[in-house]
Amino acid sequence: MIQFLQKLGAKTLNRVAAVGRAGQLLSQSLIAKPAPMMMLPLLIRQLYFIGVLSLVIIIVSGLFIGMVLGLQGYTILVDYGSEQAVGQMVALSLVRELAPVVTALLFAGRAGSAVTAEIGLMKATEQLACYEMIGVDPMRRIIAPRLWAGFISMPLLSMIFAIVGIWGGSLVAVDWLGIFSGSFWANMQASVSFSEDVLNGVIKSLVFGFVVIWIAVFQGNDCVPTSEGISQATTRTVVYSSLAILGLDFLLTAMMFGDF
Amino acid sequence: MAQLNDTHIEVSNLSFWRGERKIFDDLSLTIPRGKITAIMGPSGTGKTTLLKLIGGQLTPDQGSIRVDGDNVHALSRRRLFELRAKMGMLFQSGALFTDMTVAENVAFPLRVHTDLPESVVRDLVLMKLNAVGLRGASELKPAELSGGMARRAALARAIALDPDFLMYDEPFAGQDPIAMGVLINLISRLNRALGHTSVIVSHDIQETLSIADYVYLISDGKVLAQGAPDQLNGSEDPRVEQFMKGRPDGPVPFHFPAPSFKDQLFGDSQ
Amino acid sequence: MRIRALEISVGALILAGMLALVALAINVSGLNLSQKGGGYTVYARFDNIGGLTERAKVSMSGVQIGQVSAIRIDRKRLMAEVEMQIFDDVDYLSIDSSAQILTAGLLGEKYIGITPGFEDDLLENGMTIEDTQSALVLEEIVGKFLFNKVSE
Ligand SMILES: Nc1ncnc2c1ncn2[C@@H]1O[C@H](COP(=O)(O)OP(=O)(O)OP(=O)(O)O)[C@@H](O)[C@H]1O
Ligand SMILES: [Mg+2]
Numbered sequence: 001m002i003q004f005l006q007k008l009g010a011k012t013l014n015r016v017a018a019v020g021r022a023g024q025l026l027s028q029s030l031i032a033k034p035a036p037m038m039m040l041p042l043l044i045r046q047l048y049f050i051g052v053l054s055l056v057i058i059i060v061s062g063l064f065i066g067m068v069l070g071l072q073g074y075t076i077l078v079d080y081g082s083e084q085a086v087g088q089m090v091a092l093s094l095v096r097e098l099a100p101v102v103t104a105l106l107f108a109g110r111a112g113s114a115v116t117a118e119i120g121l122m123k124a125t126e127q128l129a130c131y132e133m134i135g136v137d138p139m140r141r142i143i144a145p146r147l148w149a150g151f152i153s154m155p156l157l158s159m160i161f162a163i164v165g166i167w168g169g170s171l172v173a174v175d176w177l178g179i180f181s182g183s184f185w186a187n188m189q190a191s192v193s194f195s196e197d198v199l200n201g202v203i204k205s206l207v208f209g210f211v212v213i214w215i216a217v218f219q220g221n222d223c224v225p226t227s228e229g230i231s232q233a234t235t236r237t238v239v240y241s242s243l244a245i246l247g248l249d250f251l252l253t254a255m256m257f258g259d260f
Numbered sequence: 261m262a263q264l265n266d267t268h269i270e271v272s273n274l275s276f277w278r279g280e281r282k283i284f285d286d287l288s289l290t291i292p293r294g295k296i297t298a299i300m301g302p303s304g305t306g307k308t309t310l311l312k313l314i315g316g317q318l319t320p321d322q323g324s325i326r327v328d329g330d331n332v333h334a335l336s337r338r339r340l341f342e343l344r345a346k347m348g349m350l351f352q353s354g355a356l357f358t359d360m361t362v363a364e365n366v367a368f369p370l371r372v373h374t375d376l377p378e379s380v381v382r383d384l385v386l387m388k389l390n391a392v393g394l395r396g397a398s399e400l401k402p403a404e405l406s407g408g409m410a411r412r413a414a415l416a417r418a419i420a421l422d423p424d425f426l427m428y429d430e431p432f433a434g435q436d437p438i439a440m441g442v443l444i445n446l447i448s449r450l451n452r453a454l455g456h457t458s459v460i461v462s463h464d465i466q467e468t469l470s471i472a473d474y475v476y477l478i479s480d481g482k483v484l485a486q487g488a489p490d491q492l493n494g495s496e497d498p499r500v501e502q503f504m505k506g507r508p509d510g511p512v513p514f515h516f517p518a519p520s521f522k523d524q525l526f527g528d529s530q
Numbered sequence: 531m532r533i534r535a536l537e538i539s540v541g542a543l544i545l546a547g548m549l550a551l552v553a554l555a556i557n558v559s560g561l562n563l564s565q566k567g568g569g570y571t572v573y574a575r576f577d578n579i580g581g582l583t584e585r586a587k588v589s590m591s592g593v594q595i596g597q598v599s600a601i602r603i604d605r606k607r608l609m610a611e612v613e614m615q616i617f618d619d620v621d622y623l624s625i626d627s628s629a630q631i632l633t634a635g636l637l638g639e640k641y642i643g644i645t646p647g648f649e650d651d652l653l654e655n656g657m658t659i660e661d662t663q664s665a666l667v668l669e670e671i672v673g674k675f676l677f678n679k680v681s682e
Contacts, residue, residue: 163553186594
């Protein structure tokens with residue numbers, strides 16, 4: 001019993017300490033005086049690895065999810081004779097929920113894990129220590145560009161996901177199932193509000209992007225520098241990110257669309 | 261005043277633990293300016309750890325390390341990085357940046373700490389690579405190098421900025437006799453010509469002693485012996501003698517601290 | 531050369547994201563910047579708007595000619611007052627036009643249907659359509675129907 005309590009205490013303390021270290025990492029890498037001339041090429045490189053390389057999986061998933069939504073929406077709504085509302089259903093569910101959440105989940109799996117593994121391996125091969133000894137702060141050189149790139153890419157990817165999904169939905173509903181395209185789009189436009197639905201979706205994706213990339217760089221920087229440690233850190237990135245995304249999604253949805 | 265200036269690095273009363281294990285116990289030593297100091301000792305005594313403590317990557321549990329009179333571990337993060345820009349370190353693992361070519365690796369310190377035009381950087385890089393015999397490998401990625409080549413490339417990077425203070429962690433490991441001769445020459449030439457303070461950690465005793473001005477022999481967290489190479493070579497102390505001659509039997513333990521082998525083999529079977 | 535390709539693809543990503551945002555604004559949420567300034571305002575009062583919302587369509591013979599810009603209670607008459615923006619090029623609505631709240635399909639959204647009248651004078655900015663017909667509220671119809679049955 002005592003042992004159990006001791007273990008519990010130690011674990012809790014470890015977690016709290018980890019949160020503290022994560023905060024420290026964030027402040028050291030972001031608050032540090034930026035050196036824009038140095039930073040821009042690094043940022044572009046990371047935007048490529050984090051953003052551009054995630055594009056294919058985002059587009060393909062968006063397309064299929066939109067098509068499934070169109071199909072499912074149609075089969076449900078046609079029973080009530082309101083199949084015109086399928087455009088509204090596809091757009092609202094994508095813009096408000098699916099685009100930010102699914103993009104963030106894919107992003108954690110595709111980009112987050114890669115960032116963790118890369119930084120972890122740099123730590124294991126003493127490259128991070130070597131940057132320090134050359135007099136270059138790895139927080140600014142390695143961590144900061146990745147943080148920014150993740151933060152910038154995620155909303156872009158999420159909006160692309162939404163548009164591709166809506167297009168996929170229209171493909172199924174209009175071109176395949178034969179809903180009149182005028183009412184498909186008009187219904188959608190009447191019910192989707194830019195300031196409430198679209199902007200809130202973008203805000204969600206900003207929050208998710210920030211959290212995912214933060215977890216990813218922290219796990220990489222904090223990992224035990226062995227192959228085992230790196231693989232555990234990569235797993236933790238994906239698991240913690242996914243849980244954080246889903247939990248935060250509920251909170252944000254309650255704040256944005258709930259009645260308080 | 262002159263006396264003060266002659267000490268580049270001063271380690272005083274240093275204690276350091278790795279978990280439960282004490283690596284250094286009240287260690288004090290000084291590294292003279294402009295000289296080559298060799299640090300030797302059995303594997304696992306903490307030579308690499310000492311270099312990392314000097315570079316400010318690890319923090320001592322007790323005691324202090326002063327570089328040019330500044331306490332390394334009391335500096336702000338910013339000042340620490342400024343100080344490090346004046347140090348060069350060859351890591352035991354090489355630690356080349358894997359996303360850059362060899363030439364870019366060597367150019368990296370020059371690019372971040374100087375405003376030299378690109379053509380000058382290129383020439384300097386070729387010079388440094390030539391010195392370690394890798395001019396032809398400048399466009400290779402670190403993954404395409406052999407162990408010894410990677411070590412030499414890392415050495416070229418460490419000396420790229422001509423820093424005041426150089427730490428070489430095992431510069432000769434994995435080198436063929438010819439390369440070894442070249443590197444020994446290079447290190448001593450850099451030191452004599454430019455007056456760098458150099459610290460060499462190496463197990464190649466005779467080669468290191470041939471260029472070192474002063475030697476520290478560390479074992480069990482303490483300085484076992486120190487002095488000029490001749491003094492150590494002629495030492496009567498059986499521990500020093502054993503290490504210098506490389507004899508397997510003697511007072512210096514070869515094994516990592518462990519319970520007796522006999523106990524471990526037969527202890528549990530009863 | 532490889533660096534260039536990398537930079538171009540990053541530029542393309544940012545551009546694609548921006549285009550997606552524009553498409554979300556215009557094609558999906560129907561945000562129309564030009565519509566804000568343009569158009570003239572017409573009012574109509576209804577007993578019951580039954581689920582009509584702001585930004586609902588205003589149409590004539592099924593063609594959109596404007597949209598609902600505000601809905602409030604007229605305090606004097608205690609009726610719903612709907613403010614509509616009618617597109618500028620719609621210059622043929624006579625002052626005796628009538629407005630009706632309709633439903634697209636059985637469960638579809640509500641919109642306002644305008645039926646033109648016969649007078650020569652046309653509706654102008656700030657005028658009110660007098661002839662209105664409220665939304666059909668299902669409960670009321672069912673209620674009336676039952677009431678009639680009982681009183682028979
Ligand atoms: N990250 C670490 N965590 C825990 N213990 C460590 C760590 N790194 C090194 N040690 C321990 O510290 C001791 C000193 O290690 P160090 O690398 O400084 O040895 P060394 O003198 O450089 O040996 P070698 O000559 O083999 O390179 C070793 O006994 C090792 O077990
Ligand atoms: Mg070592």
